[in-house]
Amino acid sequence: MVKKDVPQPQPDPQASTESTQALLRELVAHLRQNRTQLREEWARRITRAQLLTAMTEEEIFAEATSVYDNYVEALETGTFEALQAYARNLSERIIPRGVETHEVVGIVLLLRDVLARSLFAKYHEDFNKLNRILDAYEPAANRIANTVAVGFVQERERIIRQQQEAIRELSTPVLQVRERLLILPIIGVIDPQRNRQLTEQLLRAIRTNRAKVVVIDITGVAAMDSNVANQLVQTVEASRLLGATVIVTGLSPEIAQTLVTIGVDLSEMATVGDLQGGIEEAERLLGYKVIPYAEATQQA
């Protein structure tokens, strides 16, 4: 019979729609009142859980204060735009410091926890009221946690995309070293997408610079399998169709061994040991001869 008297912790839809606003107001007032104490408790919990280790305690406290205020404001107004903007801004600041996703999610959940506990402490005598307060608090709190976490992840993804783009653009410079001679140093991994971009860039450069010889230097390519080798052969053949001779330089001993072992046929490709040799060979093809200035003046 005792059981009957214990109210079941189930949300009462009617009550919640009626008084959610009032309850949230009460809640916000409570959070404002205990701002200092709750904020300190939260910062302590963050430090104890060893989150945000990349930041000093003062920084954690300062961030905690502004997160707390934004949190309360989002609870009060029920609008998340300001919080979203703040989350983006915060992410922008803390991502370069090496803060991880689990830390951000962790601190937001900690705050939710700290606040819930203070609510337990305040309303533990009136179980019904506590239930209604939690009904009002929890959906909003979940949404806030969600907003902050999603904001962080989105910001992270945006940065990653930006960096990928930057790497892609940086990594395939086509350089002219002499009239009609281009150099294409390849560094890193060649995948089909990059190969496509690289080839297109090279072909365009051959056209605009009217190049006759291209030296592709693959010193910076760590590993090569038959796929990559075939892609390289395609690049060489496409360049030939535009009338340019391609010399490949800088095949490392490991790559040479792999290619021969797996039986890739590179007989169509002109290869020279290093970049210097490649440029010398290209100069020979173009009819240049480089001689020291002193010798040249002697001859003249």
Place this chain on the structure above:
Amino acid sequence: MEVPILKQGHYLIASIQSALSDADLSQLREALIARVGKFRARGVIVDVTALDVMDSFAVRTLRDIAHMARLRGAETVIVGIQPEVAFAMVQLGLTLKGIATALDLEEGLAFLDRQGQGRIENRPRHGRIDRA
């Protein structure tokens, strides 16, 4: 559409102006091979700058032209392949192996001139008749 074939010195220049049907391509091949003999041409240049696409038939016809012209004593250069076309061709495995290519008409002419130098010494074409 018929492709105009121009004679420039010892070279024949076929400049393709628009997309060609298979029949046009065959017609071009026959006309070129006939004229190589008629004009005693030493080189053939096929300019494909205007082509945005090259299918396997076009590539095969170009290869045939090059091989047939060689049998009749003329070297062939394909000039003006667009970068996108070149990329598509190698992806399809159509690579014109063993056939000379050049960036544009100017480069093609320069290539044929270089090719010709060796031959002129061996076998003088514009007969310098010794009247000793």
